[in-house]
Amino acid sequence: METYPKIPKATASRLPLYYRYILHLEDQGVSKFSSKELSEALDVDSATIRRDFSYFGELGKRGYGYDVKSVSEFFGKLLGEDRLMNIGVVGVGNLGSALVKFRFSAARSIRVSCAFDIKEDLVGRIVEGLPIYSMDDLATQIEQQRLEIVALTVPTEQAQKVADQLVDAGIKGILNFTPQLLQVPKSVQVQNVDLTGELQTLIYYVNQERSNQQK
Amino acid sequence: METYPKIPKATASRLPLYYRYILHLEDQGVSKFSSKELSEALDVDSATIRRDFSYFGELGKRGYGYDVKSVSEFFGKLLGEDRLMNIGVVGVGNLGSALVKFRFSAARSIRVSCAFDIKEDLVGRIVEGLPIYSMDDLATQIEQQRLEIVALTVPTEQAQKVADQLVDAGIKGILNFTPQLLQVPKSVQVQNVDLTGELQTLIYYVNQERSNQQK
């Protein structure tokens, strides 16, 4: 795969957004689109879209726009949609079993393939059709199932210890649902998702809005 | 409540992070902290922390630092932790039932109190201890339970229509788990959470890292 130097983080975080909409166009049989159309659908400035795309080369044609099929294929590869990716869920508590159920089904190539937990009474059981392995099997399963990425949903206090185990077992990316800041080698990627934080931020805005009203 | 003009979005999104760590200090019986300590724990530059805090007035004392108790109380109020907040879950599919189970238990004052669905066979049932209401009961329940915020987890195609109903029923905030861009009056706050997008962004970084290695 090509690698692109110095793509802004903000751009990287918009790629899934672009990709999803372009797939939608493809499903509808649309053959081309302009940055202006995409801009209106996604509420992202059209110049931002053109600049984002331009980091990856000249994806469009002047005076024409962008070709749905070729751009969709291009972004698909960027986001790993060209090969099946197994994801493990580490920690099968409330949120963990929730994610097992969720399955990230929006992306075609993503498959939640197994789960891990420390609790002996969970190990060996099948939850929502998925086997639960012992943490001792981490290294083995990561290799056998070619797991590159796991979702981490253990209790906060155990997060760093488990992250260390994951790194040792060769994991390449962690989708971290705990509020613990993880220390990992920089070759391992971490993406933090703080659901309670998102809700609290929303509460903050709602509170501010209510106070504004009352004035 | 006080309102603060023009707090940067970036600051608002860090408030839960700060608050959680300060609660942690409080639990440990610590009585003061400096921006430097917080900086090291959260990996946020200490000047950023001081600037973020300063938007809300002079919260600290020069030469001393910040008082755990008073700052924790202050942020608690900002984030609505001084009163119980009921949250509804709209759409009890995979992700919806997952959130019902998750319960945002990390925040003390947040309580997932009910769920709504369009499917007649779900309505009236109890899931994880929560009653499922019909969408027709939205307005009634929003009033009765003083719901200000709901999590929206319906299929993408229905998201806008349901959002309209929510707005009509008087909801103040929507935690939007669908990839649909919601059109709402600007007095209604929307916070988007795109779990599949987060995972795809992580996949992008992992792919880039792998390509770098191979060079």
Add this chain to the structure above:
DNA sequence: GACTGTGAAGCCATTCACAGCT
């Protein structure tokens, strides 16, 4: 001496505006 609060500088991302291609 220690630490905050904040002007000023710097950096990253967005947006403008237009040359260049179809």
Add this chain to the structure above:
DNA sequence: AGCTGTGAATGGCTTCACAGTC
């Protein structure tokens, strides 16, 4: 004429660096 790709301008956020306070 229509739309991209991109220098230049702008804006928002972060970081420096230090005066002010305890």
